[in-house]
Amino acid sequence: MEFFKLAYAIELDSGDNLKHFRQKFVRDDPNLIYLDGNSLGMLPEATAERIQNVITKEWGSNLIRNWNDGWYERSQQIAAKLAPLIGAQPDEVIMADSTSLNLFKLAYAALQFQKGKRAIVSDELNFPSDIYLLQGLVKLFGDRHELRLAKSHDNMGISKNEILNKLMDDTALLTLSHVAFKSSFMYDMKEITDMAHEKGAMVLWDLSHSVGAVPVKLNDSNADMAIGCTYKYLNGGPGSIAFLYVRKDLQERLVSPIWGWFGQKDPFNFRLDYEPADGIQRFLAGTPPVLSLSAIEPALDMMLEAGIENLRAKSLDQSRYLIKLFRHFLEPLGFSLGSPEKEQERGSHVSICHPEAYRICKALIDPDTGSKTVIPDFREPDNIRLGITPLYTSYVDIYEAIMQIKMIAEQKLYNHFSVKKEKVT
Numbered sequence: 001m002e003f004f005k006l007a008y009a010i011e012l013d014s015g016d017n018l019k020h021f022r023q024k025f026v027r028d029d030p031n032l033i034y035l036d037g038n039s040l041g042m043l044p045e046a047t048a049e050r051i052q053n054v055i056t057k058e059w060g061s062n063l064i065r066n067w068n069d070g071w072y073e074r075s076q077q078i079a080a081k082l083a084p085l086i087g088a089q090p091d092e093v094i095m096a097d098s099t100s101l102n103l104f105k106l107a108y109a110a111l112q113f114q115k116g117k118r119a120i121v122s123d124e125l126n127f128p129s130d131i132y133l134l135q136g137l138v139k140l141f142g143d144r145h146e147l148r149l150a151k152s153h154d155n156m157g158i159s160k161n162e163i164l165n166k167l168m169d170d171t172a173l174l175t176l177s178h179v180a181f182k183s184s185f186m187y188d189m190k191e192i193t194d195m196a197h198e199k200g201a202m203v204l205w206d207l208s209h210s211v212g213a214v215p216v217k218l219n220d221s222n223a224d225m226a227i228g229c230t231y232k233y234l235n236g237g238p239g240s241i242a243f244l245y246v247r248k249d250l251q252e253r254l255v256s257p258i259w260g261w262f263g264q265k266d267p268f269n270f271r272l273d274y275e276p277a278d279g280i281q282r283f284l285a286g287t288p289p290v291l292s293l294s295a296i297e298p299a300l301d302m303m304l305e306a307g308i309e310n311l312r313a314k315s316l317d318q319s320r321y322l323i324k325l326f327r328h329f330l331e332p333l334g335f336s337l338g339s340p341e342k343e344q345e346r347g348s349h350v351s352i353c354h355p356e357a358y359r360i361c362k363a364l365i366d367p368d369t370g371s372k373t374v375i376p377d378f379r380e381p382d383n384i385r386l387g388i389t390p391l392y393t394s395y396v397d398i399y400e401a402i403m404q405i406k407m408i409a410e411q412k413l414y415n416h417f418s419v420k421k422e423k424v425t
């Protein structure tokens with residue numbers, strides 16, 4: 001069978017052991033190819049049912065009694081399910097707040113813990129919001145810290161030497177995205193964590209682009225802290241609650257800067273003096289958004305059933321396939337690869353670059369451009385991110401998306417679209 005034909009993709013799909021999961025997601029447009037699960041995951045059918053149940057039964061009928069019938073423990077219960085996906089113990093993870101807020105809490109706690117050390121190290125490929133938060137923390141601590149960003153030489157990855165050069169004995173905290181949002185570059189978590197520890201720095205990983213997509217080994221890497229979101233590969237829905245991880249032996253030694261009643265030892269005692277709860281619970285602040293919290297469980301169950309190693313194996317196989325199609329069909333049309341070639345250095349999305357990337361994306365998303373509507377996303381200045389979400393991406397999706405990109409580029413169909421950027425790209 002010829003590799004570059006649709007029939008080959010169909011054959012690959014029929015041999016895919018995880019293909020049955022695709023049917024478990026809401027799909028009301030048979031012509032839609034969704035390649036943006038790295039930004040917002042699709043809606044599992046079971047989640048819609050689950051939320052309906054939480055609304056009508058738990059909230060509607062049981063009302064406030066449900067706090068004693070599962071809501072109070074839910075942050076911990078869901079986190080315990082998430083823990084194996086990130087190589088952590090159930091009592092080292094908690095669902096809480098947003099990724100940004102969790103970064104703030106843990107980075108603040110680390111800077112307090114490392115009093116006297118004056119540097120925070122990150123890299124220039126990190127998600128800008130993470131950098132803004134660190135800049136804000138520098139201000140909050142009275143401009144006593146220096147924020148050092150490791151540079152990328154190819155706009156794609158960061159060498160370990162570059163990190164090492166920034167890590168001096170004065171470093172309080174190294175914080176990085178495990179998988180970079182734009183290029184998909186992935187760090188060797190253990191190697192980098194060891195390096196930072198040797199310099200006396202604590203390490204905080206942002207797992208937003210790796211959780212549910214690649215097996216993460218926080219315990220094996222001896223990582224100190226981690227944060228991440230649940231609306232990408234974990235399919236928790238727009239703005240769904242985030243999670244945080246603090247290694248067991250650090251939990252009682254770090255102090256959250258936000259002392260709310262859900263992080264208090266016995267909140268219903270209503271005493272006026274704050275006493276932190278035992279363990280990971282102390283990193284909670286206020287009442288968790290129960291609807292959002294409940295929305296995460298059905299997709300987590302699917303991931304656990306599929307197995308993160310199997311998901312990674314399929315993601316790698318699909319990325320390999322995508323890159324081969326890219327080399328054959330798109331490279332000759334002026335596209336370049338915006339993601340690392342080496343598999344161990346790449347997460348689960350593949351970025352491709354083109355000077356007309358923005359308008360190509362617009363053309364792909366437009367339902368009238370071709371026979372299929374393809375949804376990837378655009379990241380400045382010239383990246384089209386093609387997200388592979390092995391629970392529901394098929395080989396045919398990949399083949400047809402590449403064909404659509406080829407057609408748009410060959411026929412310059414992007415010329416029909418405005419260069420004016422929308423608010424959300």
Ligand SMILES: Cc1ncc(COP(=O)(O)O)c(C=O)c1O
Pocket residue numbers: 098099100101127129130177181206208209229239242
């Ligand atoms: C890597 C990374 N970190 C942090 C954030 C910010 O997350 P939130 O807006 O949910 O706080 C995002 C959002 O996409 C992200 O991709």
